Amino acid sequence: MRKHFIYAALTFFMMGALPIMAQSGMTDSQVIQYVQEGTKQGKSQQQLMMELSAKGVTRQQAERLKKMYESGQIGAGTEELRNTNSDSRLRKEYLRKDTKAGKNGYNMGGSMNGYGIMPADSAMYAGDTYILVDEYGKPIKKENPEDQVFGRNIFTNENLTFEPDVNVATPQDYRLGPGDEIIIDIWGASENSIRQEISPDGTITIPGLGMISLNGMNIADAKEYLKSELSRIYANEGNQIQVTLGNTRSIRVNVMGEVMVPGTYTMSAFASVFHALYNAGGITELGSLRDIRVARNGKTVANVDVYEYILQGKTDTNISLQEGDVIIVPTYEAIVKVEGKVKRPMKYEMKGDETISTLLKYAGFFASNAYKNSVRVVRQEGRQLSVATVERDNFGSFKVMDGDVVSADSISNRYSNRLEIVGAVYRPGVYEFSDRINTVKKLLTQADGLLGDAFTNRAVLYRQRENLTSEVLPVDVKGIMEGSAADVELRNNDLLYIPSIHDIKDEGDVYISGEIKNPGTYPYADNMTLEDFVITAGGLKETASLVRVDVARRVKDNKGTEASETVSQNFTFGLKDGFIVDGEPGFVLEPYDQVFVRKSPSYSVQKIVTVKGEVLFEGEYSLNRKNERLSNLIERAGGITAFGYTKGAKLTRVANEDEKKRMADVLDIMRRELGEGLTDSLKLELDSVFTVGIDLEAALAKPGSSADIVLREGDVISVPEMTSTVKINGAVMMPNTVTYLDGKNVGYYLNQAGGYSQNAKKSKKFIIYMNGHVEKVKARSKKVEPGCEIVVPNKVKKNTFGNIMGYTTSIASLAMMVASIANLVK
Template sequence: MKKIITVVILFVALFQPLTIMAQDLLKSSDLSTLQVDNLSDSDVLKIKAQLQSNNMTIQQAEPMALAKGMSASEFAKLKTRIASTGNSSENNAAAADKKDSGRKQEEIVNAKNKDKVNPLVFGSELFDNPTLNFEPNLKLATPVNYVLGPGDELQVSVYGVQEFNASIPVSVEGKVAIQYVGEIAVSGISIEAATQKIRNAMARVYSTVSSGLSQVSVSLSRIRTIKVTIIGSAQPGNYSISSLATVYNALFLGGGPGVNGSYRNIELLRDNKVYRTIDIYHFLVNGDQSDNVGLKDNDVIRIPAYSQRVTVEGEVKRPGIFEMKKGETFADLLTFASGFNEFAYAASVNILQKTGKEFKVRDVKESEFNSYQPKSGDLIKVSKILNRFENRIKIEGAVFRPDFYSFTEGMHVSDLIAQAEGIKEDAYSQRGTIVRLQSDLTTEIVNFDVAKALAGEANEDILLKREDVVTIYSILDFREEYKITIDGEVRNPGTYDYYDNLTLNDLIVQVGGLTGSASKRVEVARMVTSEEIDENNPTKAELFAIEISPDNNEQAKNFELRPFDVVSIRKMAVYDKPEQVTVSGAVHYAGKYALVNKKSRVYEIIQRAGGLTSLADIEGVKIKRPIQAKQIEDLENVNVNLGKKDSIQNKLEIKLKEELKFATIPLDWKAILKNQNNAANVTLFEGDEIEVATYNEGVKVAGNVLLTSEIPYDKGRSFKYYLNAVGGVDAKGWKKKSYIIYPNGKAAVASSFLFFRSYPKVKPGSQIIVPEKPEVKKMSTGEWVGIGSVISSLALLIITAFK
């Protein structure tokens, strides 16, 4: 039993110093047994918090730790652990630091009610901005002039040969109680004076302090909360704030001055006396924070009502409502408004004043700005400068630098032309004009000879006036814009500019040359000009017939062209590129075939394709012919007198453009084989596709039937047989309008005579289609009654007529 107790005591003795040293690295006197590897993360955090509370870094603590017996290798490990623990626990360390610093103030929510009556009061926006709250930074070093009081807490440390560290609050009596030293009165003195007082007191107890072997450090670890009262603010009341807070911070918490509160005569009352009068405009205009003084407990901030306000509108940089003090002038007000903007008329301002009975208007000249004192309620309007120039003159036209220039008295036309760097080569030198603004704001025109004015002749070198517009014309302005037209077999036909000495060769090269289909025939039509009308000569244009070499852009005989000539390059009489048709389906050699002559027919092309195969359906030969754009255009041009918004023609046009890509021509191949001159042997066109269907023994039934299906062909069976084979028509099926499409594309529809109905014959490969019944609007009871009334009236009329 004794052995067990001995082991426990040794264990406690070995590990207790480790824990104590981990908790207080600075207070321990012997660190020779400290093993960093045995420290937990919480122990390292405690050491880091201890260093931060003493405003020390790990580098500053190194000499102290080594002096207390800690090895350099163990200290290096400790430094690494502190760095890594700090990175992984940054948020925890920040929270611990905030907790240790203790510099907090009660959070006040600023829900200011904006001045709705005068929203443009200068300075009101200062207390509406949450990012500009003037809140003191509680993390900064303690100001040396900070005055201590009850509620503050001091961190007193002795380091060096002797060690001491404690957080000591200032009691309600204004004293701090230090162990072994006693009570020291610190209330009402600065932190600097308190530090000296505490150092002297501790020197009497700690001998190494007086000898300099140990140092005393005093810092503010917790700041007290003070009470201030705000009167006349948007949110008046008592506020608990930090003892480091200032007047502006308190005003922000109170929402700033109220609706009628002054921004320039705010009173800070201390001990029932006006300690300072605060003018917020010093900060707003100049950034001067001299009035932003610190607060003390039980201070009162009183915001009286404003004495006078004036309104500034118009061309100033910061229009709004401004508060004025007695003796301030319009120049001071202009400073508050940041001065005139670049468009302001600064020679005078217009002021609308209020008298005891009515309004009156006053104009204040620029010379009175430093003497005129605005009155409460003044509305000052700053107008824009006039849209006119006192010394502007303009030159335009055929000069090198047409523009506006400054006018000076005694300026002549030649001076302005010289300022514009002279006239251009194309200038019309016989006449220039001056458009002049007269005194009654009407305009007149003054002409001059440009050449003589430049030569210095006094009569032509006219004296200019302000706002004159001088125009120098160009000879190109008087020349008609000549054009020439070329059409026909050239690469880029169209209308082109005409130039002097332009020839046919020049024009052909300009348009990219002749096409391969150009013939040797060229016609040039030239307009006929005459001063007199010749009734006997009806000719409107002169025609020139020219022969050229189509394979050469440079002609031997180069014809000279004139303005507005129309050149026509004719096409060769025979110049047709080979056209092709396509053969597909049950033929031996399907593919594309060229049309040898203009009257190639179906039989010839199929024979060239090797004829029909044994699987071909001779009842299924047809031609698919593409619908040409001209066919659609012809349909659009037809007026069927159905109205502009008729849907029938519109649907037909849309169907041709978007749905139908080709038209089907059914062929009777048996008739063609018997007689090649039969009408069924049609002439082919480019793009045609001859399609030969493969023999199919089925009959497809589709549309409004119960079951869309393909029924095997049974010779002799009727149309109704195949409809019944798919279950008959459905409720929407229109049986009497059923139709059949044969393999060659031909269609047939059911017909009726009296009470007899006949259906088309069914062939192999056919398709039977049952369309949908159109929707028919049934007549209402009222409509039937109306019809009955009309019939009754007619019957009565007839009976009356035959009596």
């Protein structure tokens, strides 16, 4: 309710008798807070309007606040306005997320962007950024700092209000006027205190003296005058009289010309020219900062140059205002842009008699890398442009004009005295070209001489000609240093390259792989033997063969004229303890040799298998032989217990890389046939463990037969207890699990599940046995065993993956499921 009352009050103020052009001494935040507090106290709209009108709130200010309210910038709470000066808030781009209204963008309050007060702008969301747009939805472009006019934003800076300090001693030259409060304190033989406000006709009334005129007097004169008058009724002897200024009056000044909001403003009597310009919203694009005039009683009393305040700190022209003063901001005389290598490149307002020197002073003078002997001036001459090059001696006499663009270029990146030496010297780098360093030998001496690997027979001198083309000169460094060859004179920008023997020689690398601790490529070194290389690579692994180390060497014949059939030379060695080559010790390697350390054929790590379930000693076992069979492992585990069911024993195996590849191929086929969506929704993945169908009873009865399979690492043999049930699943009337009866066939168990369903594919039914075997039922007399599962597929045109999953719920791995699919689609 309070929120709606504020809106109604603002609307009422606009309709009431508010002054049109007078300016309030209250900020927007103070107005809103005043209305809120008055609402809490139960004041009526009429009463609030009269009080705010007396305080100078204008109809224009109320209308602006109403628009801000309508755009969502003023809500039930006004923290945004309380925390910022409202006048300054109008000058910044202020974004506030409108979460309560459910908007996707941001609203920006009326902002001062250098062109005037904008209506409530907004921001469009684009990617991860917010783009400010105007009321028509067009992006607001941020102005380049170099295109801004120096000093123009001083009156739009929320941190620089120029607001007068009323808590300081009253200046002695302050002139009294109607509205000022005079405090007269008398003590001593008599004690009295008189507080009087100067009336509109400029007088105060003192009992016993009557009306005394103080209008226009300064504080110092008023004190002496009042003491003189009061001495008539208070004896001077034994009495002290002190005259001070209490509350000061408000004054009205007019701000005209090129300001954002021209008009009449009510301010403190201590207010200055700068504070009035701040209240008026600052200077427009056309306004002058260099010739702001203050008119009083029809005469100009001050000419304000803002640049003198910014650059020199001069405040004498920022005079205190008086009642009725008129501040006039004319249009600028000249705007000149300075760009390039100056410390503060931007636009500057210049007066008619100012020169390049003055402009450079405003711009902070040249940057460190600027060419300081001349500047370039581009000027509009009638219908075209002209260019003037102003030399340094003429900076103080060349006057700038409106629209001039002054450019300061950077210095050239060329050197006047530069030498450089690179390569195999102790201190390569750039050196000064002078009488002290002007030959090859002197330059080498300055670089602390040659490194040990320097190739001295021929060095290269790169020289730049006058036309900026380059040439190469050979240098006999060895002869120069020994004195057998003449020293070479150097020129500016010469570069001397001393090659290293490693730079011009292809030394290559050596390579080692196989059963070595740190295989890889290593840099070649002279006299590196095979033993040295093995030690460098970390030594042999436990798996390495000491009787077979191969070395492959490139075939090189730099003088050959015919193609060779030989691709490489190969050497084979054995190693003894201490990495000694067996048979030919000290075999020296050559660049690009490749060493292969073979794995010992007699080396083998333990291979672990697991037996669990109904055996006498279940647990992990290490295989004795590569071809150890199922029956051997059961025998080592103590045999089957009396409770074990050998026909139900199964083996799970970890898939090797070839098996994983085959299963991945099957999975790809299923995805193509069934579609990615179905297979992804079922989260079908490859299983690294699959079931192998075994016949443990046959393996134990006839060891070494085909049923007695060979084991491999990771195998797990499970021997279950006797299971006396049979499961019936798939396209039957009622899937069921029933007791196993010896001699009963498939038909009997199908009847226990209510028989076939309507969509049963009778000819495709199959049995899944406990040991992992899957067999198709070709006749009703097919043998049923304890623990098995009878599955009847649905009678559909094409088996879908969902149906397959429905009647293969007992299959534990992808490998078995693939086997089931193979049976179904035959």
